[in-house]
Amino acid sequence: MGVMRDLSVGWLLSSWERLNGDASIVKKAWQITGLHAAFDRQVQRAAGKMRDASKLWRVPQGYDAEIGDEDEQQLFSKGFDYEPDEDDLVPLA
Amino acid sequence: MQLVSAGNARTYHTKNSLDVSVANGDDKRGYTVVLASAASGKMLPLQVIYGGVEGSLRALPNVLCRATTAAKGFVFAQTPTHWSSQGSMLKYIIGMIDPYVRNVIKASNGQLPVDQKAVLLIDYWSVHKSEEFLSWMKEEYPHLIILFVPGGTISKLQLADTGLNCPFKAAIKAAYHIPRSGCGAATVGPCCW
Numbered sequence: 001m002g003v004m005r006d007l008s009v010g011w012l013l014s015s016w017e018r019l020n021g022d023a024s025i026v027k028k029a030w031q032i033t034g035l036h037a038a039f040d041r042q043v044q045r046a047a048g049k050m051r052d053a054s055k056l057w058r059v060p061q062g063y064d065a066e067i068g069d070e071d072e073q074q075l076f077s078k079g080f081d082y083e084p085d086e087d088d089l090v091p092l093a
Numbered sequence: 094m095q096l097v098s099a100g101n102a103r104t105y106h107t108k109n110s111l112d113v114s115v116a117n118g119d120d121k122r123g124y125t126v127v128l129a130s131a132a133s134g135k136m137l138p139l140q141v142i143y144g145g146v147e148g149s150l151r152a153l154p155n156v157l158c159r160a161t162t163a164a165k166g167f168v169f170a171q172t173p174t175h176w177s178s179q180g181s182m183l184k185y186i187i188g189m190i191d192p193y194v195r196n197v198i199k200a201s202n203g204q205l206p207v208d209q210k211a212v213l214l215i216d217y218w219s220v221h222k223s224e225e226f227l228s229w230m231k232e233e234y235p236h237l238i239i240l241f242v243p244g245g246t247i248s249k250l251q252l253a254d255t256g257l258n259c260p261f262k263a264a265i266k267a268a269y270h271i272p273r274s275g276c277g278a279a280t281v282g283p284c285c286w
Binding site for chain 1: 122124126130131132133134135136138139141143153154155158159161162165167252253255256257260261264265267268269
């Protein structure tokens with residue numbers, strides 16, 4: 001069993017290297033969810049839209065992500081100037 | 094003699110035998126792999142969780158394998174069930190997420206402030222939403238802002254489910270069939286044998 005366990009690490013490592021070496025796979029995942037657009041600008045705003053639209057966005061009671069204006073400015077002021085489009089968000093229905 | 098299973102959990106053998114060997118009925122040893130990716134397209138190293146008591150080295154891969162993968166940033170953890178737990182999640186933040194964010198800040202050569210904030214998007218899992226975890230995060234890592242994938246939308250909005258797990262599993266299955274002699278020592282190193 002120990003041999004298989006050791007082998008499995010090799011499989012994991014080579015598989016991870018394979019995916020990590022092809023950024024298009026990871027980027028594709030981001031594109032599928034539409035989060036590439038949301039993250040480019042304002043995750044919180046996008047999340048708010050989805051929450052309002054679908055009532056599916058649930059967070060633990062009493063917990064708030066607490067993204068203030070300053071945080072938002074710091075998060076998104078470094079070269080992200082993409083204005084998210086509603087069409088970039090995956091419809092939840 | 095080795096018996097062939099009839100396809101269920103029963104077979105013929107001497108009564109009260111402690112160990113009955115059945116063809117193709119070997120023990121399975123599960124483990125959990127935690128995947129994460131960054132918006133830049135980079136896939137973070139893996140956290141691999143094995144079953145066993147914390148500190149029981151017999152349950153982990155050998156030291157050479159661990160050293161090889163740790164050098165790539167892999168993190169190993171142990172839980173009794175091999176599933177993620179509160180403890181393994183804390184280890185993941187400490188050993189994986191925080192170092193990654195710090196490295197990104199460092200690599201920016203001063204373009205990002207040292208207290209640059211980052212968003213951690215995680216799914217709506219009981220450990221993630223627990224008061225203990227969220228309080229700990231706020232106290233220890235106030236620069237990491239947690240957002241949750243909306244409950245019930247995992248299949249559409251959780252990155253790993255939508256686009257990472259499938260190719261990763263396919264890559265692992267493909268790796269099963271690589272002849273050991275062709276493993277490529279530079280890639281896999283001592284874990285190849």
